[in-house]
Amino acid sequence: MSTSTLTPGLPAPGRTFKQNLARLTFVDVALWTLRLLVLVVVVGGTIGTLINTKYGVAQWFDFIMFGVTIGSIYAQIALGYTMVYGVLRLINFAHGDIMMTGAFSGYFIATSFDRSGFLGAHPVLAVLGTLAVSVTVSTAIAVLAERVAYRPFRHVRGLAPLICAIGVSFFLEQTFRGMFGASVKSYPDLHWASASFSVAGLNVPKIDLLVIGCAIISMTVLYLVIHHTKMGTAIRAVSEDTEAAALMGIDVNRVVVFTFMLGGVMAGIAGVFYAFVFKQIYFYMGFTPGIKAFGAAVLGGIGSVPGAMIGGFFLGIVESVGPTLFFDGIGIPAPYQLRDLIAFTLLIMVLIFRPNGLLGERLAKPRA
Amino acid sequence: MTAEADPALTVLLHDSERTDDGRRVPRRILSTGLLFGVIGIYVAIIGLLLMLHGRWIILGVISLGQATLMAIGLGAGITIARRGRAESRASLLLQSVLAGALAGAVLALLTVIMGLIDLRTIFIALSRPLAKMLTFGQGQPIGPLLLILGGALFAASGTLLTWLPSRGRRVLIVGVCAVVVAGVFQELIQIMMQAGALIGSVRDLLYTWDGLTVQGAVIVFVVASAVAALLAAFAGRKRSVVPILSSGAQRRRQAIWLAIVFAALVVLPLVAGSYIGQVMMLVGLYILMGMGLNLEIGLAGLLDLGFVAFFAVGAYTTALLTADSPTALASYTMIPHLSFWGAMPIAVTMSVIVGVLFGVPVLGVRGDYLAVATMGLGEIVRVIVLSDFAAPLLGGAQGVLQIPRPSIFGYELSGPVQLFYLTLVASTVAAYFAWRLENSRLGRAWMALRDDEDVAQALGISLVRSKLLAYGLGAAFAGLAGSIFATMVASVYPSSFQLLISINVLALIIIGGMGSLPGVIVGAAALVGLPELLREFGEYRYLFYGAVLIIMMRIRPEGLWPSPVRRRELHSDDQILEMEEPEESLALARQVGE
Numbered sequence: 031m032s033t034s035t036l037t038p039g040l041p042a043p044g045r046t047f048k049q050n051l052a053r054l055t056f057v058d059v060a061l062w063t064l065r066l067l068v069l070v071v072v073v074g075g076t077i078g079t080l081i082n083t084k085y086g087v088a089q090w091f092d093f094i095m096f097g098v099t100i101g102s103i104y105a106q107i108a109l110g111y112t113m114v115y116g117v118l119r120l121i122n123f124a125h126g127d128i129m130m131t132g133a134f135s136g137y138f139i140a141t142s143f144d145r146s147g148f149l150g151a152h153p154v155l156a157v158l159g160t161l162a163v164s165v166t167v168s169t170a171i172a173v174l175a176e177r178v179a180y181r182p183f184r185h186v187r188g189l190a191p192l193i194c195a196i197g198v199s200f201f202l203e204q205t206f207r208g209m210f211g212a213s214v215k216s217y218p219d220l221h222w223a224s225a226s227f228s229v230a231g232l233n234v235p236k237i238d239l240l241v242i243g244c245a246i247i248s249m250t251v252l253y254l255v256i257h258h259t260k261m262g263t264a265i266r267a268v269s270e271d272t273e274a275a276a277l278m279g280i281d282v283n284r285v286v287v288f289t290f291m292l293g294g295v296m297a298g299i300a301g302v303f304y305a306f307v308f309k310q311i312y313f314y315m316g317f318t319p320g321i322k323a324f325g326a327a328v329l330g331g332i333g334s335v336p337g338a339m340i341g342g343f344f345l346g347i348v349e350s351v352g353p354t355l356f357f358d359g360i361g362i363p364a365p366y367q368l369r370d371l372i373a374f375t376l377l378i379m380v381l382i383f384r385p386n387g388l389l390g391e392r393l394a395k396p397r398a
Numbered sequence: 399m400t401a402e403a404d405p406a407l408t409v410l411l412h413d414s415e416r417t418d419d420g421r422r423v424p425r426r427i428l429s430t431g432l433l434f435g436v437i438g439i440y441v442a443i444i445g446l447l448l449m450l451h452g453r454w455i456i457l458g459v460i461s462l463g464q465a466t467l468m469a470i471g472l473g474a475g476i477t478i479a480r481r482g483r484a485e486s487r488a489s490l491l492l493q494s495v496l497a498g499a500l501a502g503a504v505l506a507l508l509t510v511i512m513g514l515i516d517l518r519t520i521f522i523a524l525s526r527p528l529a530k531m532l533t534f535g536q537g538q539p540i541g542p543l544l545l546i547l548g549g550a551l552f553a554a555s556g557t558l559l560t561w562l563p564s565r566g567r568r569v570l571i572v573g574v575c576a577v578v579v580a581g582v583f584q585e586l587i588q589i590m591m592q593a594g595a596l597i598g599s600v601r602d603l604l605y606t607w608d609g610l611t612v613q614g615a616v617i618v619f620v621v622a623s624a625v626a627a628l629l630a631a632f633a634g635r636k637r638s639v640v641p642i643l644s645s646g647a648q649r650r651r652q653a654i655w656l657a658i659v660f661a662a663l664v665v666l667p668l669v670a671g672s673y674i675g676q677v678m679m680l681v682g683l684y685i686l687m688g689m690g691l692n693l694e695i696g697l698a699g700l701l702d703l704g705f706v707a708f709f710a711v712g713a714y715t716t717a718l719l720t721a722d723s724p725t726a727l728a729s730y731t732m733i734p735h736l737s738f739w740g741a742m743p744i745a746v747t748m749s750v751i752v753g754v755l756f757g758v759p760v761l762g763v764r765g766d767y768l769a770v771a772t773m774g775l776g777e778i779v780r781v782i783v784l785s786d787f788a789a790p791l792l793g794g795a796q797g798v799l800q801i802p803r804p805s806i807f808g809y810e811l812s813g814p815v816q817l818f819y820l821t822l823v824a825s826t827v828a829a830y831f832a833w834r835l836e837n838s839r840l841g842r843a844w845m846a847l848r849d850d851e852d853v854a855q856a857l858g859i860s861l862v863r864s865k866l867l868a869y870g871l872g873a874a875f876a877g878l879a880g881s882i883f884a885t886m887v888a889s890v891y892p893s894s895f896q897l898l899i900s901i902n903v904l905a906l907i908i909i910g911g912m913g914s915l916p917g918v919i920v921g922a923a924a925l926v927g928l929p930e931l932l933r934e935f936g937e938y939r940y941l942f943y944g945a946v947l948i949i950m951m952r953i954r955p956e957g958l959w960p961s962p963v964r965r966r967e968l969h970s971d972d973q974i975l976e977m978e979e980p981e982e983s984l985a986l987a988r989q990v991g992e
Contacts, residue, residue: 055862060759061759121770192769193947194948194951196901196904196947197943197944197945197946197951200947201944202944203944204941208443208523208937208941209443209444209445209522212937321773321777325774362787363786367781367784368781368782368787370777370781371782374774374775374778377770378759381763381770381771382760385767
C-alpha cells in the first residue's frame with residue numbers, strides 16, 4: 031500500500047478522477063466521512079440557529095467578547111508550548127499545571143491584599159503585585175522542571191520525554207493538592223473591574239478588557255523579545271537547527287532555560303487572569319486549558335509565535351460561540367455542556383488533517 | 399548535539415572542576431545537605447509525613463514517618479559516600495555528619511518557623527501534630543537540636559553502610575525490609591495468621607492486637623536476615639557448580655514457577671479474607687487493561703492516552719444490557735435482559751469496534767501528536783457521556799444503576815473473592831492470548847512498526863491493518879476489564895472513567911517494563927495493589943505515580959521486569975562491543991540469512 035492512504039485528500043497529479051477513485055481506501059472514506067460529518071453539524075447547526083433568531087446581536091457580542099477574553103489566555107499558554115516545542119521538540123505536558131502554580135501562588139497574595147483592603151484601595155498595584163508573585167513562582171517551577179525532568183532527556187528520542195512530562199504534570203498537581211488541599215478556592219473579586227459599561231447597546235465587562243489588554247501587552251513584549259533581542263535571536267536559531275546553532279557558539283542550555291522562563295512568565299500571567307475570569311481555582315484546573323492551548327499552538331503552527339497567538343484567539347472564539355451556534359440549531363439540549371467537545375474536536379481535526387497548522391510549515395514533520 | 403556533548407569540552411570541564419578541589423567538598427556537603435533537607439520539608443509540607451507517622455512499624459517505638467526521617471538521613475550519608483568514593487574514609491565520615499546535620503537543620507528551621515508563625519492558613523499540612531512529630535514531642539529548644547543530631551547520626555550510619563561488604567549489606571537490608579513489612583501490614587498479616595493453634599502462638603509471639611512488638615521485630619529481623627544469608631550462601635555455591643540450563647529445562651523451570659505463583663494466587667484470597675480478595679481483583683482488572691495497552695504501547699509503539707474510553711465502552715455496554723433499571727436497553731427496546739455471560743462477549747465486541755473506529759482517524763498521526771490526539775478522543779467520549787445530550791441513552795451523570803452480579807449454574811458470584819476468581823480466569827485467558835500475540839507474525843509486525851514505521855512499511859507490513867488490529871485488540875482487553883468492573887461495582891458513572899485511569903495503566907506499564915507481560919503484573923501489583931493496601935495514602939497515590947514516571951524514565955527506562963528485546967535495545971552499547979568479534983557477527987549474519 032502507498033503512503034497516499036495516510037495522507038488523504040491529496041489526489042496525485044497526473045491521474046484521472048477514475049484512477050483516484052480506484053485508489054480510494056476505506057481509510058480515505060472514513061476520513062472524508064468524518065470531515066463531512068463535522069461540516070454538516072457546523073453548517074446545519076449554524077443555519078438552524080440563525081433561522082431561529084433566538085439570540086440577538088447583544089448575545090452574540092457577549093459570546094464573542096468572552097471568546098476573545100478566554101482566547102487571549104489560551105494564547106498566552108499556547109506560547110509556552112510553542113516555544114518549548116520549537117526549541118526542544120518536546121510537548122511540555124506540564125505547562126498547563128505551571129499555569130496552575132501561578133494561579134495558586136497569586137491566590138494567596140490576592141486574598142491577603144483583599145483582606146487588608148489593599149485590593150480595593152490600589153487595584154492596579156495589587157494586581158501587579160499578584161502578577162509579580164505568580165510569575166516568579168511559575169517561572170521558577172518551569173525552570174526547575176526543565177532542570178530536573180527534561181534536561182536528562184535532551185537527546186533521547188521516542189516516548190521517554192513525553193512520559194516524563196506526563197509524570198511532571200501529575201507530580202505538580204498532586205504536590206499542590208497536598209500543600210493547599212483539594213478544595214476549590216474562590217479568587218477574590220476585582221470589584222473595580224467587576225462592573226461593565228455599554229457601548230452602542232452592547233455590554234462590555236471591564237474585566238474582559240483588562241485581561242485582553244494585559245495579554246496583548248505581554249504578548250507584544252514577548253514578540254519584541256523574540257525578534258529584537260540577542261537571546262530571542264538565539265531562541266529562533268536553536269529552534270531552526272540546534273546543531274548549527276551550537277556550532278555557531280550559542281549556549282543551547284542557556285537558550286533552553288530562557289525559553290522555559292519565557293513560557294513560565296506567560297503561564298503565570300495567564301494563570302492569574304484565568305482565575306480572575308473564572309473566579310475559582312483547584313489543583314486540577316491547569317489540565318484542560320493546557321490541552322486546549324496545546325491544540326491552539328498546533329492550530330497556529332507549532333513553533334510559530336504569532337501562530338500560537340492567532341490559534342489561541344481562534345480557539346477561544348470558536349469554543350465560546352460554537353456550542354450555541356452549532357448545537358442549538360440541531361436541537362441538542364444544554365449545548366454549553368459540549369463546549370469542551372468543540373475544543374477537543376478542533377484539536378483532533380487539526381492533528382489529523384493539518385498537523386503543520388495554519389502558519390507553521392517546517393516544524394511538525396521531523397518528530398511528529 | 400550540543401556543546402556539552404563534545405568529548406573534548408567534557409574533558410576540559412572535568413579538569414577545571416579538578417583544579418578547585420578546595421571548593422568541591424564544601425559544595426558537596428552543602429548541596430547534599432540542602433537537597434535532603436528540602437526533601438524532608440517537601441514530605442512534611444504536602445502532609446505525607448504526618449500521615450506516615452500514623453502507622454507504627456514497631457508499636458510505640460518507631461513509626462513509618464520517623465523511619466522516613468531516618469531514611470532521609472541515611473540517604474544523605476549514602477549520597478556523600480557515592481559522590482566522593484575516592485576520598486579517605488575519615489574525611490567522608492566527617493562530610494556526611496555535616497551534610498546530615500545540615501539536612502536536619504533545614505527541617506529544624508521549619509519547626510522553629512512553625513512555632514513562630516501559624517502557616518496553616520496557607521499550607522494546610524503544617525499543623526500542630528506535625529510540629530509535635532518533628533520535635534519528637536520535646537518542645538522548642540530540644541526538638542530542633544534532636545533533629546540536627548539525628549540527621550548527623552543517620553548520615554554517618556548511611557556512609558558506614560556503604561562500606562559493608564555487599565553480601566552483608568544485602569542481608570541487613572532484607573532483615574530491615576522484613577521488619578517494615580511485618581510492622582506496616584500487621585493488620586493483614588494478623589488476619590492471615592488466625593488459623594490453627596501453632597500459627598496462633600507464632601502470632602502471639604510477634605504481635606499484640608495493635609501491632610508489632612519489639613520482641614516480634616527482633617525475631618522477624620533475625621529470621622529474615624538468617625534466611626537471606628543462607629539463601630545467598632546457597633545461591634553462591636550453586637551458581638558455581640550448576641552449568642547453564644538447557645532451554646528445555648529452563649522452560650520447565652519457568653512452568654513450575656508459573657504453577658506455584660498461580661496456586662498461590664488461587665489460595666491467597668481464601669486465606670487472607672475478602673479485603674485482600676478485593677484488592678487482588680482490582681489488581682487483576684488493571685492487569686487486564688495493562689495487557690491491552692501493552693499491545694498498543696509496548697508492542698506497536700502507539701502511545702494511547704484515550705485508553706479509558708474502551709474500558710468505559712465495555713462497562714457501559716454491559717450495564718445497558720444487563721441492568722435492572724429504566725436506563726437499561728431492555729426496558730424500552732425489544733432487546734431482552736441479558737445475563738453477564740451474554741453481555742460480556744457483546745461488550746468486548748463493542749470495544750473492539752470502538753477501538754477500530756478510534757484508530758481510523760489517528761492512523762496518520764505519529765508520536766507525541768498521537769498521544770494528544772488519543773487523549774482528546776478519550777475526553778470527547780467522557781464529555782459526551784456526561785452531557786444531557788446523551789443522557790437519555792447513557793443516564794448522564796447519574797449513570798446506570800443496579801447491574802446484577804454474574805452467576806454460574808445458579809450460584810451467584812457475589813463476594814469480592816468470587817469475583818476475583820472471575821478476574822483471575824479472565825486475566826489468565828487474556829494473558830495466554832497476549833503471549834501468543836506477542837510471538838505471532840502480527841506481534842513481529844507491531845514491533846517492526848514501533849521501531850520504524852517507514853522501514854516497516856517498506857518491508858511490506860500493512861500499516862493500516864496492523865495499527866487497527868493493535869487498537870482493536872488492545873480495546874478488547876479493556877472492554878473485558880470494563881465488563882467485569884461494571885458487575886463488580888454494580889453501577890457505572892461517568893466519573894469512573896477519567897483520564898486518570900489511562901495514566902494509571904500507562905504508569906503500570908512503564909514501571910513494569912514496556913512490552914513485557916510479567917512486567918504488567920509486577921507494575922499492577924506495585925501501583926494498584928500497594929496503594930490499595932496502604933489505604934490511608936490513597937490520596938497520595940497519584941503523586942507517587944507522577945514521581946514513578948519521572949524516576950523510572952531517568953534511572954530504569956526498561957522497567958522492573960523488562961522484556962528481553964527491550965533490555966537488549968536499551969543496553970545495546972555493551973552488546974555492540976561484544977559483537978565486534980568477527981565470528982559472532984558472522985554467526986549473526988547467518989542467522990539473519992536463515
